[in-house]
Amino acid sequence: MRERHRGPYQSAIAPSIAARAVHLPTDVLAVADAATFEITRFDAMVGADLTPFGAILLRTESASSSQIEHLTSGAKAIALAEIGGSDQRNAVEIVGNVRAMRTAMNLAEGIDDELILAMHAALMVHDPATAGRWRSQQVWIGGDNVGPHEAAFVAPHHARVPDSIDDLLGFIRRDNIPVLAHTAIAHAQFETIHPFIDGNGRTGRALMHAMLRTKGVTEKVIVPIAAGLLTRVDDYFAALNAYRAGDPAPIVNQVAEATFTALANARLLVEDIHGIRARWESVIRARRGSTPWRLIDIALRQPVFDATTAAKALGIADSNAVRAINALVEVGVLTEFTGMRRNRLWQAREVLDALDDFARRSGKRTHGN
Known part of the structure; x- marks a missing residue:
């Protein structure tokens, strides 16, 4: 096996996007704008409810984002892990994602490198050697653990990470891009940089929620976008690959379509919880x-x-x-x-x-x- 990993290999280079013009097809912009409107409407409706949907939706989004990375656990195990009553690894890692999402929502000074590192530190508290630190080694997706030669994607060299993050933050600070398109592209760029040894996907999806919050699209709750991405996860990964090949339209479209799917599911959950609460109040x-x-x-x-x-x-x-x-x-x-x-x-x-x-x-x- 090691013979296959000898010799040079090529790693990606994340393009500079801080000042790059964003061109998207009109139909993609239209669906993204419609999804943004639905997010705002859902946030206003659920945020005004006396039921604590903020905590409920945060947990569901954290679990869905983790499931994209094949970390699955039942609701009971996750709730147990939140109070220290379970050491089931997947549940403990999902609780880490809850903390990362909460960190993303509690941002005070806007999005900067310190917030990204804080989200990652909250997520990876079980791995203090890497938590909240930019990576200092090569990472890749796919292939095997021996080397990157047969990987589906080889992330940029770790020496490029700090400058690439600075460029991404410059892009995030822009105010001339439609919000959901802006959020989806920033997420794809983050995943291309792959700034951490582990936890990039979960941190990157938490970053989307931080952006929606800073842009004023959400004020009260998290809209479980990852739950929508999860229903078509192969298309989501294909869209990230398309972005790396130079086409941002698929990832914007995927995030928008995932939003509609997630909101339909979230409305069913809201209805279920309302029914439960009404029954409780009656007895x-x-x-x-x-x-x-x-x-x-x-x-x-x-x-x-x-x-x-x-x-x-x-x-x-x-x-x-x-x-x-x-x-x-x-x-x-x-x-x-x-x-x-x-x-x-x-x-x-x-x-x-x-x-x-x-x-x-x-x-x-x-x-x-």
Whole structure:
């Protein structure tokens, strides 16, 4: 095998795009503009809802983005990992993606190299040797782990990464490109630079959400674009390859079409969660505004939790949290699933099922013509 990896090889060079004119077909611009409008409409509608959809959608987008990289896990395992109750590797890595997405949404000073490094550091907290650091070695996609000679894509030499990132940031700061087209092209350029040893795809998709936030397209929630990309993942990767060959239209079109698919799926999730909440409210016996009612939002936001997590979120003592939890257990809103007297954990099974249904719909992959 090593014989095949001897001799020179060619790596990509990310083109300078900071000042490059962007030319796209009118039909691609039209679908991108329509998708941008739908994102804004969805953000306004869901953002005004009292249900904590921000946290719900952030988790679903993180899981979908991870699934593109073949990191899959059920909603229960992810929720467990969020409170430190699971060491299942995929779930732990997906929680890292939740942190990366949250970092992208909490940007204060705009998008710069520090934000990108912070997103990567949040994502790769399990790998402190590389987390939040530009790569210092050659990386490639496809082929094998021995060398890059048979790879589908060999990323630019690591010495080029800092300058290429500076050029990308110059492109991101522009204000003369339609928003979704701007976001999709920046994402494709980031994936071409491939600035990290691992976690490039997940960081790059978090970067898209950071751009949508800074451009004012989203203000309250994350629109799960990765869930749409996941349904046609082969077309998504083909569009990235087309960009590297000099054609930006396919990646803009893919991101726009993925947005429509993702929004259709997200609206079903919103409908499911509304139905769950309505059922809960119909069975709770405590007076409205009491602690069990306040606990509903915690159960929607974090559908697996222990007493300490609930108490901290509600700002009350653990013993009071347990009383509220028991009130919801009595009416079937929550179930305890450890069977232990100590270190007990509760779940909102209906919410977990809704999240898993969303993931199944996202995972139904199709192929374009």
